[in-house]
Amino acid sequence: MTALDPDDLSGDERTAVEHLLYRLADDELVLAERYTEWQVTAPTLESDLALANIAQDELGHARLWYDLLQDLGYSESELIYERDPGEFRHATLAEVPFEEGDWADAVVRGYLYDVAENCRLEALENSAHPRIANRVSKVRGEEEYHREHARNWLERLAGDEDGRRRLQTALDRLFPHALTLFEPTDETVEDDIVGMGIRRRGLDDLREEWLATVEPFLESVGLRLPMDPDDPADRLPDAVGRDRSHTDDWFDLHDEMTHTYRELGRTETTRIMDKPTDE
Amino acid sequence: MIWEVFRQEKTGEYHTHCGNVHAPDREMAKMFAQIQHGRRKPTNSLWVVPQEEVGEVDTEEARFGGTTDKSYRWAMTYQGVDADFAEEVAESQQEQEAAERQRGDD
Numbered sequence: 001m002t003a004l005d006p007d008d009l010s011g012d013e014r015t016a017v018e019h020l021l022y023r024l025a026d027d028e029l030v031l032a033e034r035y036t037e038w039q040v041t042a043p044t045l046e047s048d049l050a051l052a053n054i055a056q057d058e059l060g061h062a063r064l065w066y067d068l069l070q071d072l073g074y075s076e077s078e079l080i081y082e083r084d085p086g087e088f089r090h091a092t093l094a095e096v097p098f099e100e101g102d103w104a105d106a107v108v109r110g111y112l113y114d115v116a117e118n119c120r121l122e123a124l125e126n127s128a129h130p131r132i133a134n135r136v137s138k139v140r141g142e143e144e145y146h147r148e149h150a151r152n153w154l155e156r157l158a159g160d161e162d163g164r165r166r167l168q169t170a171l172d173r174l175f176p177h178a179l180t181l182f183e184p185t186d187e188t189v190e191d192d193i194v195g196m197g198i199r200r201r202g203l204d205d206l207r208e209e210w211l212a213t214v215e216p217f218l219e220s221v222g223l224r225l226p227m228d229p230d231d232p233a234d235r236l237p238d239a240v241g242r243d244r245s246h247t248d249d250w251f252d253l254h255d256e257m258t259h260t261y262r263e264l265g266r267t268e269t270t271r272i273m274d275k276p277t278d279e
Numbered sequence: 280m281i282w283e284v285f286r287q288e289k290t291g292e293y294h295t296h297c298g299n300v301h302a303p304d305r306e307m308a309k310m311f312a313q314i315q316h317g318r319r320k321p322t323n324s325l326w327v328v329p330q331e332e333v334g335e336v337d338t339e340e341a342r343f344g345g346t347t348d349k350s351y352r353w354a355m356t357y358q359g360v361d362a363d364f365a366e367e368v369a370e371s372q373q374e375q376e377a378a379e380r381q382r383g384d385d
Binding site: 044045046047049050053145148149152156 | 300301302303304306307310311313314315318
């Protein structure tokens with residue numbers, strides 16, 4: 001398959017690249033925004049710092065992907081602060097609020113997301129889009145810690161009955177939202193994403209690989225996936241995020257996220273670091 | 280449970296105590312220590328040690344040596360000498376040499 005020239009994309013190529021980048025960038029941004037709600041309220045100072053640190057990593061990854069959208073002519077304001085919340089393409093797993101004070105929710109969510117992220121990054125390593133392929137290893141280097149963090153917590157919380165019960169409740173609630181990670185933004189564009197080699201594997205493949213990792217691990221700590229094994233996608237929620245359908249909670253979160261920008265009457269964002277190079 | 284954390288900057292250097300973390304076990308201590316003590320300064324390796332495993336002897340129980348002032352042994356006096364000071368030393372030396380010649384001590 002031939003490599004794409006990022007500076008000379010055809011109309012269809014550009015659409016496919018944009019859809020893929022919005023999936024990646026929006027997931028990271030919105031989940032990081034949710035994670036920061038745990039700042040100063042996690043169970044211990046150490047877990048607080050660890051989650052804040054993971055949120056910071058995800059924001060950094062969001063920037064890597066949004067940067068490539070900026071290459072296509074969008075400004076950061078257009079991509080985040082002035083974009084209509086109804087245009088975002090993150091999975092609903094990233095946007096649904098945490099059950100108040102439920103650390104099990106943060107742990108289960110991080111686990112489901114980080115394993116999925118690893119699967120999709122693997123499928124991007126040989127992307128036909130050279131700048132996407134280049135950025136994958138930077139992101140993967142930090143993701144290993146995220147998965148270790150989630151697994152360590154899962155193993156420990158599942159160690160007693162109360163903890164296991166809370167994990168199962170969180171899993172039952174979050175699993176349908178996790179399935180939205182593997183939904184297409186648009187069937188035709190998704191076919192192009194794979195057909196053009198921008199992502200080397202299809203979403204059904206990625207979901208199967210994800211299930212093959214999360215199911216045995218969760219079972220090993222005494223948890224059960226709330227899923228019909230014959231039809232893994234049958235538990236999808238009404239809003240799936242990818243196609244720009246969202247829960248009401250997302251609009252509240254977006255409002256909060258952009259509040260300061262609007263209050264200060266900003267029209268552009270401040271950049272404190274240089275754009276990363278791809279060489 | 281408290282774990283004391285020791286950080287090594289480069290291979291071959293000593294691990295130096297840099298703080299501690301609360302964690303229920305060794306794995307979690309290693310994980311938290313990475314974030315708290317390994318991310319903001321150059322780090323090659325971290326040790327985590329259960330605080331209760333650290334043996335201590337202090338001045339209550341022991342009289343340590345090292346109480347005599349032996350700072351004269353340290354060749355630190357001329358650290359931080361700048362060009363101005365070097366000139367001052369050179370001038371002072373010239374003055375002394377001139378004074379000696381005047382006295383005719385040679």
